[in-house]
Amino acid sequence: MDSSSPIYHSIPDSPTPAANELKRKNTFLAALDKVDYQELNTEENVFITIDSKSQAIPFKTGKSYVRGIVLPDDLYSATIKIDAIAGKTVFVPTILILKQNFRPSRVIASSAFSYKPSGILHPDRLQASFEIDRAKGSETVAEKYIVIFTTDKDKQGTTTLQSLADQYAKARSLADPRLPSPVARHAATGLLKISVLDMKLISAPDTTWEDISGDDGRSNIIESPIVDSGTSRSADISAPAETIMSTELPDSGSSTMFAETEDMYNRLIRKSVDEGNIDKAWRLVQEGEKAGSVTVRRTFMKALDRKK
Amino acid sequence: MSPIQSNLGRGKSYMKKKIVTLVCISFVCASPALAVESVKSVDFHGYLRSGIGATTSGGDQSCFQANGADTKFRLGNECETYMELALGYEAWKKEKSIENFYIDSRIAYKSSQQNDWGETPGDGSGSNSDSIQFDRAVTAHPYRDSVVSVREANAQYRGLFGSEKTTIWAGKRFYQRHDIHMADFYYWDLSGAGGGIEYIQVGPGELSLAWVRNTDGAWANGLGDDFWEDEGVRPNVINNVFSARYAGLEINKNGSLELGVEYGAADLTDGQERLGFSDDNGFMLTAEHTQGELLGGFNKFIIQYATDSMAMTGNNDTHSHSASNLDYMWRVLNHGSIKLGSQVELMYAAWYESKKSDDKGSKDWFAIGIRPIYKWTETWNTALEVGYDNVHVKDGFYGEGGDGTNELTKITLAQQWQAGESIWARPVIRLFVTYAMWNDNDTPQTPGILDIDDSNGTTVGLQAEAWW
Numbered sequence: 001m002d003s004s005s006p007i008y009h010s011i012p013d014s015p016t017p018a019a020n021e022l023k024r025k026n027t028f029l030a031a032l033d034k035v036d037y038q039e040l041n042t043e044e045n046v047f048i049t050i051d052s053k054s055q056a057i058p059f060k061t062g063k064s065y066v067r068g069i070v071l072p073d074d075l076y077s078a079t080i081k082i083d084a085i086a087g088k089t090v091f092v093p094t095i096l097i098l099k100q101n102f103r104p105s106r107v108i109a110s111s112a113f114s115y116k117p118s119g120i121l122h123p124d125r126l127q128a129s130f131e132i133d134r135a136k137g138s139e140t141v142a143e144k145y146i147v148i149f150t151t152d153k154d155k156q157g158t159t160t161l162q163s164l165a166d167q168y169a170k171a172r173s174l175a176d177p178r179l180p181s182p183v184a185r186h187a188a189t190g191l192l193k194i195s196v197l198d199m200k201l202i203s204a205p206d207t208t209w210e211d212i213s214g215d216d217g218r219s220n221i222i223e224s225p226i227v228d229s230g231t232s233r234s235a236d237i238s239a240p241a242e243t244i245m246s247t248e249l250p251d252s253g254s255s256t257m258f259a260e261t262e263d264m265y266n267r268l269i270r271k272s273v274d275e276g277n278i279d280k281a282w283r284l285v286q287e288g289e290k291a292g293s294v295t296v297r298r299t300f301m302k303a304l305d306r307k308k
Numbered sequence: 309m310s311p312i313q314s315n316l317g318r319g320k321s322y323m324k325k326k327i328v329t330l331v332c333i334s335f336v337c338a339s340p341a342l343a344v345e346s347v348k349s350v351d352f353h354g355y356l357r358s359g360i361g362a363t364t365s366g367g368d369q370s371c372f373q374a375n376g377a378d379t380k381f382r383l384g385n386e387c388e389t390y391m392e393l394a395l396g397y398e399a400w401k402k403e404k405s406i407e408n409f410y411i412d413s414r415i416a417y418k419s420s421q422q423n424d425w426g427e428t429p430g431d432g433s434g435s436n437s438d439s440i441q442f443d444r445a446v447t448a449h450p451y452r453d454s455v456v457s458v459r460e461a462n463a464q465y466r467g468l469f470g471s472e473k474t475t476i477w478a479g480k481r482f483y484q485r486h487d488i489h490m491a492d493f494y495y496w497d498l499s500g501a502g503g504g505i506e507y508i509q510v511g512p513g514e515l516s517l518a519w520v521r522n523t524d525g526a527w528a529n530g531l532g533d534d535f536w537e538d539e540g541v542r543p544n545v546i547n548n549v550f551s552a553r554y555a556g557l558e559i560n561k562n563g564s565l566e567l568g569v570e571y572g573a574a575d576l577t578d579g580q581e582r583l584g585f586s587d588d589n590g591f592m593l594t595a596e597h598t599q600g601e602l603l604g605g606f607n608k609f610i611i612q613y614a615t616d617s618m619a620m621t622g623n624n625d626t627h628s629h630s631a632s633n634l635d636y637m638w639r640v641l642n643h644g645s646i647k648l649g650s651q652v653e654l655m656y657a658a659w660y661e662s663k664k665s666d667d668k669g670s671k672d673w674f675a676i677g678i679r680p681i682y683k684w685t686e687t688w689n690t691a692l693e694v695g696y697d698n699v700h701v702k703d704g705f706y707g708e709g710g711d712g713t714n715e716l717t718k719i720t721l722a723q724q725w726q727a728g729e730s731i732w733a734r735p736v737i738r739l740f741v742t743y744a745m746w747n748d749n750d751t752p753q754t755p756g757i758l759d760i761d762d763s764n765g766t767t768v769g770l771q772a773e774a775w776w
Contacts, residue, residue: 171775
């Protein structure tokens with residue numbers, strides 16, 4: 001079905017104007033922690049536009065407009081389905097999922113998006129799904145941010161759509177109609193639809209001592225603080241990703257925090273645990289991680305062990 | 309298979325002196341076959357039409373078709389429930405390759421929709437358009453008017469010779485059917501049990517070869533069926549049709565040419581030959597030009613020529629009939645669908661067919677129809693269909709009776725609610741009124757509903773049609 005609903009008018013007819021505007025976009029202060037992350041909207045039929053008013057980030061794969069989504073703290077697990085709506089152009093997404101400290105957790109590559117022809121209730125789109133799993137012990141427990149962007153290479157391609165004549169031929173098992181199929185050129189901007197399925201919430205949003213007391217001796221819930229490249233656990237696809245940091249930055253094994261501040265956090269954490277103020281200690285761990293520490297969690301667990 | 313082209317990205321890295329660094333990502337090169345592990349799912353396709361109608365002078369809905377014509381213009385002129393359910397599945401995929409095995413199935417169901425409960429096998433399924441010579445519609449048991457038929461059951465090995473489209477197949481299937489939608493006319497339709505190889509890239513076009521069979525019953529062998537006991541000879545005649553098609557020749561901008569030849573022959577046993585069954589063979593040539601991007605739609609122009617056993621081809625019937633008694637047939641068809649502005653879209657079709665029998669009789673059939681729609685909104689439009697059929701029989705062609713011309717005109721007005729604005733959008737629900745008129749020679753239409761010597765009729769009804 002070809003739909004002329006108003007929402008689909010935001011899909012541009014040509015990729016050129018947006019591409020030109022993107023070239024001129026200033027990204028001097030752009031960084032992943034400066035993206036305006038919108039809280040995940042779990043209602044139905046949520047559309048997100050990526051246009052020239054969106055922020056842009058100079059990725060290694062090319063400068064791109066981005067949209068950011070932050071997962072609510074009480075989201076335990078969910079399947080997130082992303083539809084990139086195709087008209088005369090289509091935005092081919094790559095999904096970057098970040099942990100609480102804005103470090104990469106996983107990448108869902110654009111090759112995970114497969115073309116779905118228009119049906120009775122929906123237009124032509126590229127679709128991919130991935131799982132969010134924040135259960136203790138899961139590799140992805142610390143995921144918090146989703147960044148949607150596109151790459152320079154993807155912007156150069158096209159996607160061939162299925163024409164109504166082809167749909168008729170497939171439905172009725174007819175000969176190839178030998179008619180040209182519509183083609184959607186890949187663009188820097190576009191329209192996406194986000195769907196959240198099979199959502200499970202944590203009943204108590206704040207993590208308390210009971211949650212982490214580890215009845216089964218679960219002190220091994222701490223994953224390695226080193227960023228591991230994203231082998232996706234979802235049933236769908238993500239390409240293995242290598243995280244490459246610039247040579248000016250510290251290597252991926254250590255904190256990016258100022259050493260003195262990190263010491264301070266660790267001391268405070270140990271002190272709070274000794275005093276029996278576990279809640280305060282945990283707050284400090286969360287704060288420390290947000291600030292970029294990779295040692296505060298270890299400190300906390302060691303302190304707990306000693307306390308036992 | 310995703311048609312997206314994805315690949316390595318290498319861009320500049322930007323150095324930031326911030327606590328949280330800008331992360332630069334590079335991807336492992338992802339070729340479609342490696343990266344995309346398709347989630348297996350069943351393809352569900354199908355078709356259905358069903359509804360309710362009545363003849364305004366009393367009785368069940370009448371459907372009108374010129375006597376001797378193989379088709380009728382269908383809007384507001386269909387009296388049956390017809391449904392196809394098709395399930396297909398990619399059963400196997402070769403690792404690191406585009407080759408895969410696909411299984412396909414399609415079951416058809418048809419009934420006169422007389423009651424909620426319609427049993428199979430029906431003793432008179434079919435629409436009320438059956439002519440007086442085949443009185444199944446007149447004798448149909450009201451609770452036993454349904455039939456079921458498996459139309460497709462096959463497996464396809466796809467992705468040969470490095471081409472996604474090249475396929476080896478075996479089984480029962482609809483084979484590359486070409487149709488005129490508004491008349492439900494399958495003018496090039498070699499369907500049945502068979503096997504072949506499709507879409508081999510040869511030069512500028514795609515070559516498809518197939519072997520399909522059709523079988524004629526005792527009525528067609530000219531001798532009946534009462535020789536099984538005495539002679540041990542079966543009455544049914546197997547016909548083999550061999551097909552070669554060469555398609556996708558881009559001879560002009562957005563234009564494509566397809567050429568095809570079908571050769572059909574009876575495959576007689578020794579016993580059948582001994583008894584003198586007709587062993588006619590024949591061939592059919594088809595040339596079809598498709599013009600795309602034409603006023604927001606397309607046009608197809610077709611020429612066909614057939615001889616002997618292949619000349620009996622009618623609707624759904626590019627098959628060999630060895631006892632055909634026909635000398636030759638030719639047809640010229642032109643049909644398409646175009647847009648005029650943003651609110652008018654129309655389908656149109658016209659064709660001329662001429663058949664000559666061995667004994668010098670002839671049947672000439674001319675048909676023309678147009679179906680414009682006016683779109684009030686994206687889902688609400690008004691459709692008009694006007695169709696005219698003229699069948700001229702000379703010198704007693706093939707049991708049609710002496711000389712004469714049958715003419716029928718059908719006019720339908722329908723209000724349609726559709727899932728989309730295109731004339732091809734489905735599902736659709738229609739509220740229609742149909743008026744048909746015909747000449748004396750063409751009486752009777754729907755005898756028993758209309759009077760034998762009526763020369764016109766009117767019907768009203770509601771119909772749903774969908775394909776997916």
